[in-house]
Amino acid sequence: MTDQRQRRIDTLSQAARRKSEAKTKAAETAIRSLIKRGKPITFQAVQREAGVSHSFLYTHPTLRDRIEQLRQQNQAAPPPPSDAASENNIALALTTEIARLKKRLRDQDKELREALAQAHGENLELRREIARRGGSVPPAPTSIIGPC
Incomplete structure (x- = not known):
């Protein structure tokens, strides 16, 4: 591979990583906001609040586990x-x-x-x-x- 091609690949990889990190941060912020407002935590609510897709939330293991856990906790919420x-x-x-x-x-x-x-x-x-x-x-x- 040429150096120029490798630089392009690295640049695109970094951009994709930054985009994913920004989406993850937006989803985490949305979850905190929903919790603070006492709203139910669901995939749809987080998706709407964060402006990310359902597939992003479902394919991101950490976010998916957290949403599922919070959704279960909400069912018995005070x-x-x-x-x-x-x-x-x-x-x-x-x-x-x-x-x-x-x-x-x-x-x-x-x-x-x-x-x-x-x-x-x-x-x-x-x-x-x-x-x-x-x-x-x-x-x-x-x-x-x-x-x-």
Whole structure:
């Protein structure tokens, strides 16, 4: 193998390892958050909270064992905390959910703007090609989102 190829392999391996570590950390943070809020610990709840896939949780032995153990403990869990603590937990949960939804909205907005810019570029290319061929070009549509 060439040195350059080995460096590429090492770089990709390191990136995959970092990605896996980040997902593991997100899952562990989600588990702690669910416990703190008194929510049931399930694969689906952890998956939603951490933003990781079910298959990641099921194929990660440490996380899988921990989730299964906590899920069993939740079945015999003590009653929820007092009203004051519950109100604080609800406020924390809502604040966290709002932050997560805002981030998701920003990400989706960015993706849509990029897709719109790409489609706009493709539209311009097609219009230029039609004009080069001597065809009639209809007026460009106006954007409802605004300038990119």
